[in-house]
Amino acid sequence: MSELSNQKKSISPPFWRNKKIIPIILQVVFAIIVLAFGYLLIDNALNGLRQIGLQLGFDFLANTAGFSISEAMIDYQPTDTYGKALLIGMLNTLRVAFFGIILTTILGLIVGLSRMSNNWLLSKIAGVYIEIFRNTPLLVQIFIWFYAVFLPMPKIQEALQIGPMLFSNRGTAIPWYEKNQGILLWGILFLVSLVIALFVYRLMLKKQIESGKKNFPSLWALGVIVVIAIISYVVTGNTPVTFHAPSVAGNGFDGGFVLSPGFSAILLGLVIYTSTFIAEIIRAGVNGVNKGQSEAAKALGLKNSTALRLVIFPQAIRIIIPPLTSQYLNLTKNSSLAVAVGYQEIVSIGNTVMNQAGRPIEAIAIMIAVYLTFSLITSLFMNYFNKKAQLVER
Amino acid sequence: MNNEPQINVTTGTSVVGPPKKTVGVGSWLKTNLFGTWPNIILTIVSTAIILYVVFHTGKFIFTADWTVIETNFRLLMVGQFPLEETWRVWVAIFLISALLGSSWGLWQGVMKHVALVIGGLMVVSLVLPFIQTNTRLILVGNIICIFLFYIIGRKVKKLKIPVLLLWILFIPLVISLFNGFGILPKVNSNIWGGFLLTLLIASVAIVCSFPLGVLLALGRRSKLPVVKWFCIIYIELIRGIPLITILFVFQLMLPLFLGNSIDVSNVLRAMVGFTLFSAAYLAENIRGGLQSIPRGQFEAAQALGLNSTYTMGFVVLPQAIKAVIPACVGQFISIFKDTSLVAIVGLTELLGMGQKVIANPAFLGKNMEVFLFIAFIYFIFCSLMSYVSRRLENTLGAGER
Incomplete structure (x- = not known):
């Protein structure tokens, strides 16, 4: 107050026009409004919870969950705790996000390159694909996959066979590997072969640069890996893993890896939907590279594919990475739609916990924390990658 | 490469015009479809894919039983209005x-x-x-x-x-x-449904989130640290979590937070959730526009004696918004698509109504027909919006930067 009265005495402008004081007053008012609003909400919530007889806190995580989870990556029983159930939900989210990101990148790359192809027909197909799948909501696509494709599949005894894969209303079985005895030795020898191959590659490349003759360094490196693979086959007497095609046995699949209809639907939906965005990002990135670059590459006599690989792509990647990151994050966030098709990831399990334990605030806080962590980790990783790509430049 | 202009190097006299563009079906086919061997293979494979997809889609469309749509057309459009x-x-x-x-x-x-x-x-x-x-x-x-x-x-x-x-x-x-x-x-809002509800939620969210997004974008660029950090935290928090959790928060927790005194209908809760969600994304788009305005504009406005409110309102903001209109329309498209998520929290908009229809035993096994119809409606409207966005981009010249 004394400060204000001092100012009134001086010739400086009155306080409602003082450029130093106004912002402070505004901020204080803003903070008071926000805090008061927040206080009102939290007070209401606490009152409401008290009325229903619930309390706040995360101690419930140690209680018995009591519900079963059909697809758990680690061993889980209904007698386990809520905490473990939520952990499994998180792992399931990671699983769908991990495979989704890999597959959608591959598909997006294929579609994006097709869109830019010189072949008119191929480019048009890619364009129609992009238009159709990016202009229909993801959830509708997931529902189509789930309710109209995977659920109406035949019963498990009459499972539909396409190649080595089996489709039934219980899920899709795909061939999967089984570890053989000598896998440890195989792994060690494989690592050794990688190191030697890298060494040979460097050596041959150096020779090629010195002599000017073609020495085929990558072929040499590949040769080293193949030779060591043959040696390890002879030593261990079998391959590292055996692939088993699934077959139907009674009421279940025998061998192979079974994907539930929910998982297949969410994965396919996410992969196809996101791939359209990635295709457009890749196209924009490649088009964003200065035209002079491709002309210069042509003038140097580089083949189209070589120019794309060595000249265009390293520059395009810098334009591509930031939007690509946000697409990966979108895919991870969109995996929460699995709650609609019964694949139990973090939102789905959080929802169950919310209803069963009667802890809405805590359950939602956990979901939010999990997703924020994912976002943060992905952005950090991509920022690091982005920096690496930037350094390549000059 | 067939029609290389013949330049007479020795005399240097002839000035040769640009090579004639080859026109005609033959040369078009050659350059676009059958130029090289890989190209020919690609063309054949593509044709096979097109024939396969068109044949099977056509077969489905003409053999499917569309009476499920006929019977429920009214439900899908306006719900139980x-x-x-x-x-x-x-x-x-x-x-x-x-x-x-x-x-x-x-x-x-x-x-x-x-x-x-x-x-x-x-x-x-x-x-x-x-x-x-x-x-x-x-x-x-x-x-x-x-x-x-x-x-x-x-x-x-x-x-x-x-x-x-x-x-x-x-x-x-x-x-x-x-x-x-x-x-x-x-007409109580809990019987609004079908495509009508989809349109209502989407348009309310679009109309309300835009001013909120502008405020958040301005707040994030504000010099006042309290306002700035509030906006940053809000935007990043909302952008970091999936829409469905926000819808859950608003469906389940809004009644808890508001107490028993205020009764908010399901539809209104969804609308508020969508508005707050898309405001964060729009704010980031608009911030991009604000950053693209060169410093000279601020300085010129100051030199004219405009205070900061007028500078923002009459000089900077109009240019910034004009620059990001296409991006904002893109955001509007995704809001429109995302309205389908309210089906998960139990509202009967277009998709939710579709789920109700296929749950009816009378229409057993008609899942594909119902969902394809819904997908088709969404597709028409989203394509229309993205077409508008592309046109705007051209007319505003905003894409050229």
Whole structure:
């Protein structure tokens, strides 16, 4: 107050026009409004919870969950705790996000390159694909996959066979590997072969640069890996893993890896939907590279594919990475739609916990924390990658 | 490479024009489809894919039993909106027709295409076999309305401001029409449904989130640390979590947070959730626009003696928003698509209604038909919006940077 009265005495402008004081007053008012609003909400919530007889806190995580989870990556029983159930939900989210990101990148790359192809027909197909799948909501696509494709599949005894894969209303079985005895030795020898191959590659490349003759360094490196693979086959007497095609046995699949209809639907939906965005990002990135670059590459006599690989792509990647990151994050966030098709990831399990334990605030806080962590980790990783790509430049 | 210009190097006299562009079916086929061996293989593979997909899609479309759509068409469109109150929906549609027609007359350009597509949709629904006669008459009336107002719009250029005002007031008008203005009986929001609800949620979210997004973007660039950090935390928090969790928060926790005193309907909760969600994304788009405005603009405005409010409102913001309109339309498209998520929290918009329909034992096994129909409706409207966005990008020249 004394400060204000001092100012009134001086010739400086009155306080409602003082450029130093106004912002402070505004901020204080803003903070008071926000805090008061927040206080009102939290007070209401606490009152409401008290009325229903619930309390706040995360101690419930140690209680018995009591519900079963059909697809758990680690061993889980209904007698386990809520905490473990939520952990499994998180792992399931990671699983769908991990495979989704890999597959959608591959598909997006294929579609994006097709869109830019010189072949008119191929480019048009890619364009129609992009238009159709990016202009229909993801959830509708997931529902189509789930309710109209995977659920109406035949019963498990009459499972539909396409190649080595089996489709039934219980899920899709795909061939999967089984570890053989000598896998440890195989792994060690494989690592050794990688190191030697890298060494040979460097050596041959150096020779090629010195002599000017073609020495085929990558072929040499590949040769080293193949030779060591043959040696390890002879030593261990079998391959590292055996692939088993699934077959139907009674009421279940025998061998192979079974994907539930929910998982297949969410994965396919996410992969196809996101791939359209990635295709457009890749196209924009490649088009964003200065035209002079491709002309210069042509003038140097580089083949189209070589120019794309060595000249265009390293520059395009810098334009591509930031939007690509946000697409990966979108895919991870969109995996929460699995709650609609019964694949139990973090939102789905959080929802169950919310209803069963009667802890809405805590359950939602956990979901939010999990997703924020994912976002943060992905952005950090991509920022690091982005920096690496930037350094390549000059 | 066949028609290399023959330049006479020794004399250097002949000035050769650019090579003639080869035209004609043969050369077009050669350059685009059958130029090289890989190209030929690609063409053959693509043709095979097209034939396969077209054949199977066509076979499905013509052999599928579409009676499920015929029987439930009304449900899918307006949900359980009472039959005797349907006239209110028609009034809203007439208002849209009039607005579209007059905007077409007034502004031409994009509005022409939008009006024509909406009119085209009406013509298509006109010829659908299962539409009742009086509905057909109303549709014809709508189409006439579009053209009538087109002519009025072309003649009377003074209408620009009233039409703009009506566009802005359109959503509140329609909602108060459904609520009955306090005169008519109220049509409760929990029986709004079908595509009508989809459109209502999407348009409320779009209209309300835009000003909120502008405020958040300005706040994030503000010099006041408290405001700035509040905006940063809000934007990053919302952008970091999936929409479905926000919808859960609003469906389940809003009643808890607001206490028992205030009763908020399901539909309103969803609308608030969507608005707050998309405001964060729009804010980031608009911030991009604000950053693209060169410093000179601020300095020029200051030199003219404008204070910071006027600088923002009259100089910077108009340019920034113009620059990001296409990006914002992209955001609007994704809001429109995301409205399908309210089906998960139990509202019966288009997709939720579809789920109800397939849950009916009478329509067992008709999942594909119902969902394809829904996907088709979404596709039409999203394509229309993305077309508008592309046109705007060209006319505003905003894409060129």
